[in-house]
Amino acid sequence: MGREYIYLDNAAATRLDERVLEAMRPYLFDTYAVATSQFGYSPGIDARDALDDARARIAAVLGATPEEFIFTSGSTESSNLALKGVALALGEKKGRHIVAGAIEDFAVLHSARALERQGFGVTRVRVDEDGRVDLAHLRESITPETILVSIQAANQEIGTLQDLQAIGEICQEKDTLLHTDATHSFTRVPLDVRAAPVALVTVSAHTVHGPKGVGGLYVREGTPIRKWMDGGFQEFDLRPGAENIPGAVGFARAVELVTPEETARLRGMRDRLTERLLEISHTRVNGHAVHRLPHNANISFRFVEGESLLLHLDLRGFAVSTGSACFSRSLEASHVILGIGGNHERAHGSVRFTFGRFNEEGDVDSVAEAVTEIVRELRRISPLGKE
Amino acid sequence: MALPYSEIVMEHFRNPRNVGKIEDADAKSVEGSPACGDMVAVYLKVDGETQRISDIKFESYGCASNIATGSIVTELAKGKTLEEAKRITWKEASEELGGLPAIKTHCSVLAVDGLRAAIQNYEERHGLIKERVPTTVELVRKRLKRVMNPMAGLDLVRTKLVEEIEVSAGTVRVAIDLPADHQFAANIRAEIVEKIEPLWDVEQVVVEFSE
Numbered sequence: 001m002g003r004e005y006i007y008l009d010n011a012a013a014t015r016l017d018e019r020v021l022e023a024m025r026p027y028l029f030d031t032y033a034v035a036t037s038q039f040g041y042s043p044g045i046d047a048r049d050a051l052d053d054a055r056a057r058i059a060a061v062l063g064a065t066p067e068e069f070i071f072t073s074g075s076t077e078s079s080n081l082a083l084k085g086v087a088l089a090l091g092e093k094k095g096r097h098i099v100a101g102a103i104e105d106f107a108v109l110h111s112a113r114a115l116e117r118q119g120f121g122v123t124r125v126r127v128d129e130d131g132r133v134d135l136a137h138l139r140e141s142i143t144p145e146t147i148l149v150s151i152q153a154a155n156q157e158i159g160t161l162q163d164l165q166a167i168g169e170i171c172q173e174k175d176t177l178l179h180t181d182a183t184h185s186f187t188r189v190p191l192d193v194r195a196a197p198v199a200l201v202t203v204s205a206h207t208v209h210g211p212k213g214v215g216g217l218y219v220r221e222g223t224p225i226r227k228w229m230d231g232g233f234q235e236f237d238l239r240p241g242a243e244n245i246p247g248a249v250g251f252a253r254a255v256e257l258v259t260p261e262e263t264a265r266l267r268g269m270r271d272r273l274t275e276r277l278l279e280i281s282h283t284r285v286n287g288h289a290v291h292r293l294p295h296n297a298n299i300s301f302r303f304v305e306g307e308s309l310l311l312h313l314d315l316r317g318f319a320v321s322t323g324s325a326c327f328s329r330s331l332e333a334s335h336v337i338l339g340i341g342g343n344h345e346r347a348h349g350s351v352r353f354t355f356g357r358f359n360e361e362g363d364v365d366s367v368a369e370a371v372t373e374i375v376r377e378l379r380r381i382s383p384l385g386k387e
Numbered sequence: 388m389a390l391p392y393s394e395i396v397m398e399h400f401r402n403p404r405n406v407g408k409i410e411d412a413d414a415k416s417v418e419g420s421p422a423c424g425d426m427v428a429v430y431l432k433v434d435g436e437t438q439r440i441s442d443i444k445f446e447s448y449g450c451a452s453n454i455a456t457g458s459i460v461t462e463l464a465k466g467k468t469l470e471e472a473k474r475i476t477w478k479e480a481s482e483e484l485g486g487l488p489a490i491k492t493h494c495s496v497l498a499v500d501g502l503r504a505a506i507q508n509y510e511e512r513h514g515l516i517k518e519r520v521p522t523t524v525e526l527v528r529k530r531l532k533r534v535m536n537p538m539a540g541l542d543l544v545r546t547k548l549v550e551e552i553e554v555s556a557g558t559v560r561v562a563i564d565l566p567a568d569h570q571f572a573a574n575i576r577a578e579i580v581e582k583i584e585p586l587w588d589v590e591q592v593v594v595e596f597s598e
Contacts, residue, residue, distance in 0.1 A: 305424055307450035311390075311400065324450075325424045333424065345421035381406045381454070383428035383446035384421060 005317045006363050010207070010356035011156060011184060011296060012321060016250075017209040017357065023253035024211065027246040035234075035243050051245050054252035061255055062201065063192035064218050070235040071216050071248050075183040075204035078217040079107035079150075081228060081239065082179040082200040086148045087115050089224035095145025097121040099176075101133055103339040105156045107202075108181055112150070125151070130288040131160030131340050133167060142174040149178050153201075154185035157323060157336040157352055158287030159296030161189060168197030177223060183207055183215075187258040188266075188294055199223045205247065209357055210254030214247030266355040267294035269364050273353060274299070276368035280375055282385065286323075286337060286350055295355040300337075300346045301371075303385035304378035309351060312374040318367050323350035392451055393485030399455035404462050407444045414509030418501045420535045420542075425449035425494050427457055427501040433509055438468045445501065449494055452487055456495035459483050460502050469506050469515075475499065504533075511585030522586050524552045527559055534578045536571075543575070550597065557590035559583050567596040 007015070027050060035051045036044025052066065059069040072078045083098065100112045102124045112122045123141040126134040133151055142149060149171050154161050164180060171178040179200035182191055186203040193201065200223060204215035217238075219225060225238065232240030274297045277283055282302035301309065306324030313320055323334030325348060333347035342350075353367070379385060392400070409415075409430035419426035426449060432442035443464050445457040460480050464472040477499045481487045487495055510516050520526065528544060536546040543549050543563070551562040561579055565572055576594040583592045 303421075303448065305449050305453075308400070308454060311451050314390075315397075315401070343422065344424065348421065348424040381403060381446055382448045383417065383426055384448050386408075 005319070006359070006366060007319045008353045008355065008359065008363070008367060009319045009321050010359075011352065011354035013206050013212065014209045014356045015358050016211060017254060017257055019257060020210055020250045020253045024246040024250040027249050031245075035245060047245050051243055051248050054245075054248040057252040058203075058216060058255055059218075061187065062203075062218050063194040065221070067236065068193075068221055069216055069218055070238050071214060071243060071251070072235075072239055073213055073244070074206070074215040075105075075181065075202045076107040076215075078202040078204070078215050079105075079179075079181055080111050081217055081225070082202060083108065083111040083115060083148065083150060084228045085225040085238070086177060086179070086200075086223070087120060088226040088228060090147040091120070093224075094147050095143070097123070097143055097145040097147065099123045099125060099138070099141045099146055099149040101125050101151045101162075102127055103131055103155055103157075103336045104150065104152050105181060105183070108150050108152070108179075109335075121145070127160075127340055129341050130291075131155050131158050131336070132288060132291065133162055135163075135166055135170065138167065139170050139174070142171070142176050146174070146176045149176055151178070151180060152184075153180045153182040153191060154189060154293050155287065155336060156184050157321075157334060157350075158298045158340070159184075159293035160287040161185065161291040161293065163291075164191070164196050164198060172197045184293055184296075187255055188263050193218055193220065200225075205251035205254055208254045208258055211247050211250040214244050214251050216251070262357060263294050266359070269355050269359060269361065270295055270297045270353075273297050273364045273368060276364070277371060280372055284346075286340070286342070286346075293354075297353045298350060299353075300342070300350040301375050302345070302349055303382045304375055305348050306351060308378060309349075309371075309374055312378070313367070313370060316370045316374075318370060320367075321352040321354075322348075323352070324348040391488045392455075395483075395485040396451065396455045396487065399458040399484065400451040403447070403454050403458035405444050405458065405465070406446065408446065409442060409444050414505045414512060416501050416504035416508050418504055418533070419449070419497045421448060422535075422541055425453050425497050427453065427497050429457075429461070429498075429501040429505040431505050431509055433469065435513075438470070440464050440467055440469070440472055443502075445498070447498075449497070450491070452491035452494040453497060455484055456480050456487070456498040457501070460498045464502055469509065473503060473506055475502065508585060511587065514587060516587055519587055522554055522559065522588050524554050526586075527552050527554060527561070527583060530582045531561070531579065534575065534582055536575075543579075548575075557588060558593060559586075559589050559591070560593045560595065562595045562597070565596050569596070572596055 031046045033043035033047045035048035056066040116122045126137045177199040181202040183204045199220040201218035206212040286298040306322030325333040337347035412430040413433045414431040417428045428446040430444045434441045443461045447454045447457045532542045532544045553560040580592045
């Protein structure tokens with residue numbers, strides 16, 4: 001991907017930052033041992049120190065203690081652990097009911113579905129037309145049998161931010177654990193686990209210019225949770241397997257490289273792009289106008305279909321994402337757009353643009369121009385909108 | 388690995404042939420809907436004497452497969468007789484395009500269906516249907532499955548808007564569960580008439596709305 005190709009799908013994956021690679025390098029070629037116990041050989045002790053150091057640095061950003069943060073293979077695994085781990089710990093003791101937001105990402109929704117197949121009840125909480133959780137519906141969804149509520153910090157597609165404070169208070173009031181998937185908001189939107197009443201937080205490295213294949217789960221001290229993978233005692237006996245030390249180190253470095261200034265710059269690009277795209281007729285923003293991820297813009301274009309829009313953009317050197325059914329692997333239209341009350345047509349015409357560190361100011365005008373021309377051309381050949 | 392689409396598909400995607408409307412078309416069809424994510428409209432001009440397709444245009448809403456197939460199918464159909472054009476298959480279209488991914492079959496079949504529906508529309512309008520199947524309630528219901536409910540993007544039958552169908556002595560009466568002053572009442576009436584009136588034994592189509 002040279003500069004000629006402009007990448008605007010940072011929500012899916014980001015380019016690694018060179019400084020992250022530099023931080024990881026020693027743990028690939030010099031200190032490549034596993035993290036042995038403190039009674040092991042010295043390279044192993046060095047490896048352990050690096051792992052613990054990475055852990056402490058990421059925990060600090062969350063406001064957690066090091067013992068409350070474990071590394072996983074990514075946010076999908078983290079969310080699986082949160083839901084299934086709590087189910088394993090409390091399913092027999094407290095109850096067999098789980099509450100999840102209707103527009104959660106697949107790791108949460110499919111884990112909940114898997115638990116449903118095992119006999120757990122699952123209530124999916126409604127969201128409003130902007131994607132904000134209906135707090136009244138949340139409150140009435142929680143029963144004495146509810147063992148976990150899972151509501152994301154930010155939506156992967158439409159960028160809407162949830163009011164974790166209010167949601168957490170409801171869960172506290174109802175004496176239920178709260179898990180939040182912060183994959184898309186971590187480092188871009190502040191989250192302090194000492195202030196927010198949240199017991200479990202999913203995070204991931206590859207959304208913040210860190211390496212793929214590594215994520216983490218914050219587990220508040222005292223949270224009833226059991227491991228669901230077997231094979232060892234690593235990560236405080238919650239996640240066995242040889243630790244991905246280069247990954248952990250890279251994750252910590254990536255997290256520290258995100259600055260408020262950078263986030264402000266991305267927000268500026270998001271806003272300018274949104275403004276330019278709304279100049280095209282028959283367009284609308286998906287997701288909340290104010291409470292949204294600083295780097296996420298999601299617009300629906302009427303009368304044109306997302307996959308052909310995406311392909312035209314690719315031919316012109318831009319990468320974006322769409323909620324169109326043709327694009328998804330399951331051939332189903334975006335459950336998020338449908339979940340906020342949008343119809344299939346709106347899902348098929350939706351495009352997500354997500355900015356990252358390596359986007360330049362000029363990218364906004366370039367893609368806005370390209371989209372304007374492409375939409376004009378696709379509308380010309382479309383049977384719709386001609387009345 | 389390159390994109391899953393062949394060079395030919397990409398060419399027809401970037402520069403689709405025969406795009407547009409024919410204002411005084413001899414026949415027209417619309418298949419699919421925005422709700423499906425795929426929609427094709429086909430317009431025909433037919434030489435009455437030779438029964439050859441003298442002009443054909445299409446409009447498309449959908450993915451690259453949909454657009455490319457619409458383009459190739461209209462190219463294949465141009466100049467052919469109605470009988471020849473009827474025999475154009477999806478497989479043939481796909482081969483002309485250098486192959487299409489299997490998972491995209493449903494997107495591109497629509498263009499072939501659109502061509503066939505347009506030909507059928509022509510034949511009905513010009514009394515060319517050889518086998519005269521008497522119009523029944525079932526047949527009308529089947530046709531109403533191709534009339535879209537603009538609000539839901541699904542057809543009238545699926546969205547339970549069809550309350551009653553009556554077929555008697557050349558008159559087809561369709562009762563629709565919508566108020567007469569509903570925003571889409573006129574559109575729906577027009578589309579129903581368009582799809583039912585061409586039938587050989589139908590003299591009149593009456594569309595009634597509820598109170």
